[in-house]
Amino acid sequence: MHAAIDVVYRRNHIHHCTRGIWLDWQAQGTRVTQNLFHNNGASQVEDSDVDPVAGELGGEDLFIEVSHGPTLVDNNIFLSQFAGRLATQGVAYVHNLICGSFTSVSQGTDNGLSGGPRYTPYHMPHRTEVAGFMTFLHGDNRFYNNVFVQKVAPLSRTDINTVVGTAPFNDYPTAEEWREMFFHQGDIGRKEDRGKYYAKMPVTTSGNVYFNGAVPCDKEENFQVVTQPVSIELEEKDGVCSLKTNLFDLLPELHTQVVSTQLLGQAFEPEQLFENPDGTPIVFDRDYWDDKRGVSPVSGPFEASPVDRRLF
DSSP, X not given: OBOOTTOEEESOEEESOSSSEEEESOOTXXXXXXXXXXXXXXXXXXXXXXXXXXXXXOOOSEEEESOOSOEXXXXXXXXXXXXXXXXXXXXXXXXXXXXXXXXXXXXXXXXXXXXXXXXXXXXXXXXXXXXXXXXXXXXXXXXXXXXXXXXXXXXXXXXXXXXXXXGGGTTOOOHHHXXXXXXXXXXXTSOOOGGGGGSXXXXXXXXXXXXXXXXXXXXXXXXXXXXXOOOEEEEEETTEEEEEEOHHHHOOOOOOOOOBHHHHOEXXXXXXXXXXXXXXXXXXXXXXXXXXXXXXXXXXXXXXOOTTSOOO
């Protein structure tokens, strides 16, 4: 869908598609929440002759392309081999279960004809009027309170990332490092380094948990890597989907915080908050089933064990 301004994708069961949801251009104010994704990708579609891990057409649960944000992805279950193709910026992942890798990080935003920068529009907040056009620095992303599971063993490929986790963002600055490039207290006379205007924007992380070899980025903050193996299997019986998993037996205690619009802040280019379509703030204090979260919420989309509970 192009220009999904203020569109909310909620409580969908998306499976056996080459691509689950594709948000192309202007995913500004868009929210993808409380959805179940699985078996998406070229290899999951009958009669597909596409290489299932080809970088261009491998397919994934969620593709966000050349948007400046803010785009919210919260309380979802991503079970396919490729969870997200992120040729974009200004995205917040909050309280998701992510069993697939991120692809196209730092890629896919140049002009396909000239190879130069690609300009795409951003809008006045919650309106269709175009506020401007801009290129991409990448980053401006947030990852709070997610659970990452390497469900499928990573492949020895150089054309596409198959390692689950935030590791594709290894060379991105933290928010503090990025701000420091612009503000040198007590150093007013310092010669300006103009490279900072073209540097990647920050990636913020907190409260994420990693299983089965999923890899955090090198500047990850407040996280846990669990070495005990976790199993996650989707069971479908008589049209009812549920999870068979030992995840809640292994989830560590982690000092997390309730995520909110205030914590997420603004997406850089449109200067718009991660908020509801009507401009009201969001507090992510409800889980996948709308159950109330605690003051130090459990990482992932479930505040309590999902075993024997209907997902869809």
